[in-house]
Amino acid sequence: MKQFFKILKKSKKSRARLGLIKTPHGRIKTPAFLPVATQATIKSLSPADLKEIGFEALLCNTYHLYLRPGHKIVQQLGGLHKFMNWPGPIVTDSGGFQVFSLGFGLEQEIGKIGGFFPGQAEQPKTVKPKLAKIDEQGVEFRSHLDGSKHRLTPQKSIQIQEALGADIILAFDECTSPLATKEYTRRATDRTHRWAEICLKAKKRKDQALFGIIQGGQWKDLRIESARFISQLPFDGLAIGGSLGKTKKDMYKILDWVIAEMPPEKPRHLLGIGQPIDLNKAVAQGIDLFDCVYPTRLARHGVFLTERGRLNILNSAFRQDKKPIMNGCSCYTCQNFSRAYLHHLFKAKEMLGPRLATFHNLWLIARLMERIRKEIREDKK
Amino acid sequence: MKQFFKILKKSKKSRARLGLIKTPHGRIKTPAFLPVATQATIKSLSPADLKEIGFEALLCNTYHLYLRPGHKIVQQLGGLHKFMNWPGPIVTDSGGFQVFSLGFGLEQEIGKIGGFFPGQAEQPKTVKPKLAKIDEQGVEFRSHLDGSKHRLTPQKSIQIQEALGADIILAFDECTSPLATKEYTRRATDRTHRWAEICLKAKKRKDQALFGIIQGGQWKDLRIESARFISQLPFDGLAIGGSLGKTKKDMYKILDWVIAEMPPEKPRHLLGIGQPIDLNKAVAQGIDLFDCVYPTRLARHGVFLTERGRLNILNSAFRQDKKPIMNGCSCYTCQNFSRAYLHHLFKAKEMLGPRLATFHNLWLIARLMERIRKEIREDKK
Numbered sequence: 001m002k003q004f005f006k007i008l009k010k011s012k013k014s015r016a017r018l019g020l021i022k023t024p025h026g027r028i029k030t031p032a033f034l035p036v037a038t039q040a041t042i043k044s045l046s047p048a049d050l051k052e053i054g055f056e057a058l059l060c061n062t063y064h065l066y067l068r069p070g071h072k073i074v075q076q077l078g079g080l081h082k083f084m085n086w087p088g089p090i091v092t093d094s095g096g097f098q099v100f101s102l103g104f105g106l107e108q109e110i111g112k113i114g115g116f117f118p119g120q121a122e123q124p125k126t127v128k129p130k131l132a133k134i135d136e137q138g139v140e141f142r143s144h145l146d147g148s149k150h151r152l153t154p155q156k157s158i159q160i161q162e163a164l165g166a167d168i169i170l171a172f173d174e175c176t177s178p179l180a181t182k183e184y185t186r187r188a189t190d191r192t193h194r195w196a197e198i199c200l201k202a203k204k205r206k207d208q209a210l211f212g213i214i215q216g217g218q219w220k221d222l223r224i225e226s227a228r229f230i231s232q233l234p235f236d237g238l239a240i241g242g243s244l245g246k247t248k249k250d251m252y253k254i255l256d257w258v259i260a261e262m263p264p265e266k267p268r269h270l271l272g273i274g275q276p277i278d279l280n281k282a283v284a285q286g287i288d289l290f291d292c293v294y295p296t297r298l299a300r301h302g303v304f305l306t307e308r309g310r311l312n313i314l315n316s317a318f319r320q321d322k323k324p325i326m327n328g329c330s331c332y333t334c335q336n337f338s339r340a341y342l343h344h345l346f347k348a349k350e351m352l353g354p355r356l357a358t359f360h361n362l363w364l365i366a367r368l369m370e371r372i373r374k375e376i377r378e379d380k381k
Numbered sequence: 382m383k384q385f386f387k388i389l390k391k392s393k394k395s396r397a398r399l400g401l402i403k404t405p406h407g408r409i410k411t412p413a414f415l416p417v418a419t420q421a422t423i424k425s426l427s428p429a430d431l432k433e434i435g436f437e438a439l440l441c442n443t444y445h446l447y448l449r450p451g452h453k454i455v456q457q458l459g460g461l462h463k464f465m466n467w468p469g470p471i472v473t474d475s476g477g478f479q480v481f482s483l484g485f486g487l488e489q490e491i492g493k494i495g496g497f498f499p500g501q502a503e504q505p506k507t508v509k510p511k512l513a514k515i516d517e518q519g520v521e522f523r524s525h526l527d528g529s530k531h532r533l534t535p536q537k538s539i540q541i542q543e544a545l546g547a548d549i550i551l552a553f554d555e556c557t558s559p560l561a562t563k564e565y566t567r568r569a570t571d572r573t574h575r576w577a578e579i580c581l582k583a584k585k586r587k588d589q590a591l592f593g594i595i596q597g598g599q600w601k602d603l604r605i606e607s608a609r610f611i612s613q614l615p616f617d618g619l620a621i622g623g624s625l626g627k628t629k630k631d632m633y634k635i636l637d638w639v640i641a642e643m644p645p646e647k648p649r650h651l652l653g654i655g656q657p658i659d660l661n662k663a664v665a666q667g668i669d670l671f672d673c674v675y676p677t678r679l680a681r682h683g684v685f686l687t688e689r690g691r692l693n694i695l696n697s698a699f700r701q702d703k704k705p706i707m708n709g710c711s712c713y714t715c716q717n718f719s720r721a722y723l724h725h726l727f728k729a730k731e732m733l734g735p736r737l738a739t740f741h742n743l744w745l746i747a748r749l750m751e752r753i754r755k756e757i758r759e760d761k762k
Binding site: 347 | 466
C-alpha cells in the first residue's frame with residue numbers, strides 16, 4: 001500500500017489538509033464525506049445517482065452484511081463492489097459499533113455526542129434487553145433480525161471484511177457507552193488496543209488498507225494514551241471512534257487532544273460524525289474522512305438540509321409553497337419540484353419523497369465538501 | 382379539439398390501428414400504455430426515469446388527488462403537470478372506480494376480471510363496511526384516509542378534473558360490482574348514461590378532451606346498448622369500464638361486442654387492464670389506450686415481468702444467482718444488477734428494490750408497446 005495517502009497541501013490558516021487516498025478502485029480526494037450504504041445500498045438511491053451527486057467513496061456496515069446476505073454470499077458474487085455495482089472505493093466498518101450499540105445504544109437510545117442521537121428525546125425512553133456480551137476474546141450478540149446467536153472477534157471481523165472486499169477496512173474495537181465509568185472505559189480501551197494488534201496480525205489480503213481505531217471516551221489521559229498506542233502500530237490510517245463527550249464543544253476538545261498525537265502522514269477518519277458544522281470544524285482540526293447516516297436518515301424523515309438550517313417538509317406551512325427546497329441549489333430535486341409537491345409526497349408516504357430528499361441532502365453535503373477542499377487549496381480554511 | 386385523434390394505419394391482419402392523439406402537452410403514439418401515477422407519482426420513479434423508459438403519457442387518480450392534496454391546491458400550484466413536473470400528456474379518471482370499489486371492491490376484494498384482483502385469493506376473505514352510498518344524483522362516500530364524508534356527482538367530478546388540469550378527462554360512471562345482478566346492472570348502466578350527458582354539459586374547459594365510459598357488465602345486450610348510447614354522444618374518445626366477466630375469454634368476447642358498436646374514428650381506452658397478454662390481444666381487437674397498476678404493483682411486491690413470465694425475486698433460488706432478471710433486457714436494472722442483489726434488496730426491504738423493479742417492469746411494457754406499434758405498421762399484427 002505504498003503512497004496510499006498523499007498530502008497535497010496543508011492549509012496556512014488551520015490544521016486542515018488537502019489529500020488524496022489511492023485504492024484499487026480509484027482515488028478519494030480528501031477531506032471527503034462517505035455516505036453510508038448500510039445494507040449495500042444508499043437507501044433509495046442508485047449508483048448512477050451517487051455518481052451524479054459526485055461521491056467517490058461509500059461506507060458499508062459489516063454487521064448488517066454479515067447477517068444479511070452474509071459475507072460468503074457477497075464473496076461468491078464477486079465482492080461488495082460487484083454485488084452492489086459500485087465501481088469506486090468502499091470502506092467497511094468492523095461491526096463493532098453496531099454490536100456494541102445493540103448492547104448499550106439501542107438499550108438506552110444513546111448516540112455519539114451528548115449521549116443521544118440527534119433529534120431523539122433527551123431522556124432514554126425504553127430499556128431494551130442487552131443484546132451483546134463481551135469478554136477478552138470478543139463479543140457474543142444476538143441478531144436484530146431473528147434473535148440468532150453470533151460471535152464476533154477481531155479475527156472474525158477481519159475475515160468478514162476480507163470476504164466483503166472493501167478497499168479500506170477497520171480494526172475491531174470496543175465502542176464503550178457514553179454512560180460508562182472511567183474505570184470501565186480504561187479497561188475497554190486497553191482491550192481495544194490488544195484487539196488492534198490481533199487485527200493487524202489477522203489481516204491476509206494485501207490489497208486492502210487497514211485503519212486502527214482510537215478510543216478512550218471523554219477522558220483526556222485515556223484519549224491521548226489511545227491515540228499514541230494506535231498511532232505507533234503499522235496501520236494504513238487512523239480512525240477516531242467512541243463517545244465524543246456531551247456537547248459539540250466537548251467533541252472539538254477531544255479531537256484536539258487526539259489529533260495532536262496522530263502522525264501527520266496517515267489519513268484520519270472521524271467515525272459517525274457528519275453534520276455540516278462538524279464537517280467544517282473537524283476539517284480545520286485536521287480530519288480527512290467522515291461517514292455518517294445524518295443526511296440520509298434525516299432525508300427519510302422528510303428533513304431537508306439547507307444552507308440556512310434544516311427544513312421539515314411535513315410542516316403544513318409548505319402545503320402550498322411553490323418555492324424549491326433551497327434557492328440556488330442545482331440538484332435534481334430543487335431544479336424540478338416545489339416544497340408543496342415534496343410535502344405531498346411525504347404526507348402520502350410516497351417512496352419518491354425519501355428518494356428526492358436523500359438526493360438533495362447528499363448533494364448539499366457533496367457541494368460542501370467540494371467547497372471545503374477549494375477553501376483549503378486557497379488558504380481560506 | 383379538432384384532429385384530436387388521427388388513425389395513421391389500420392392493420393391488414395386484425396382490427397388493430399396505429400394512431401396519434403394530440404394534446405396540449407404533446408402527442409401520444411397509439412396503441413399506448415399509460416402507467417398509473419395514483420397520487421401524482423409513479424411510485425418510486427422520477428419523471429426523468431419515465432422519460433428514459435420512454436412513456437409519453439400517464440394516468441392519475443382523481444379520487445386520491447381530490448382527497449390529498451386536494452384539487453384546489455393542485456390548481457393553485459399550476460395544475461397537475463406543473464405540480465408533479467410531468468410535461469407530457471396526462472389522463473385523469475373520474476373517481477368513479479375508486480368510489481365504487483370502496484363500496485364493493487374493498488368490501489369483497491373484487492377485481493375487474495373473474496371477480497378478483499390478479500394474484501388474490503379465489504374467495505373474498507373479509508367483508509369490510511360499505512363505504513359508498515349511491516343515489517340518482519351521485520355517490521356519498523367516506524375517505525379511506527380519515528373516514529370523512531364526501532359526495533361525488535358527475536358535475537363535481539368534472540369540476541375536480543378541470544381543476545387538476547389533465548389533457549384527457551373521463552366521464553363519471555357507476556362501476557358496478559361483478560357480483561351485481563343483471564337487473565341492478567341495467568339500472569346502473571342507465572344511470573351511467575344519464576350521468577354521461579350531465580358530464581358533457583358540465584364541462585367548461587375547451588383544452589381538455591372528455592371520454593365517455595361504456596358499462597353494461599357481462600351482459601351482451603347491456604354492453605351493446607351502452608356502447609351504442611355512449612358512442613352517439615359528442616365525446617372525444619370512448620372508454621370501456623366495469624366488470625369484464627369471469628375469465629380472459631369473457632373479456633375478449635365482451636370487447637368484441639362493444640368494439641363492433643364503437644365509431645372507428647374515436648380513440649378507445651380499455652380501463653384498468655394491462656397484463657402483457659391482454660395488451661397484445663386487445664390491441665388486435667381495436668383498443669388504442671390502456672392503463673393499469675399491474676406492472677408497478679407487482680414490482681413493489683418483488684415480482685419482475687419477463688418475456689418468459691413472472692419472476693418472484695423473493696424466491697430463495699435467486700439468493701446467489703449472478704444473472705440479470707432478463708437476458709437481453711437493456712434496462713438500467715438488468716444492465717447493472719444481479720438477481721442475487723435484487724433478492725437481497727427485497728429481503729432487506731430496501732427502497733431501491735421496488736424502484737429497480739418498477740423501472741424494469743415499465744421498461745418491459747414500454748418495449749412491448751413499441752413492438753406492437755411496429756407490428757401494426759408492418760401488418761404483422
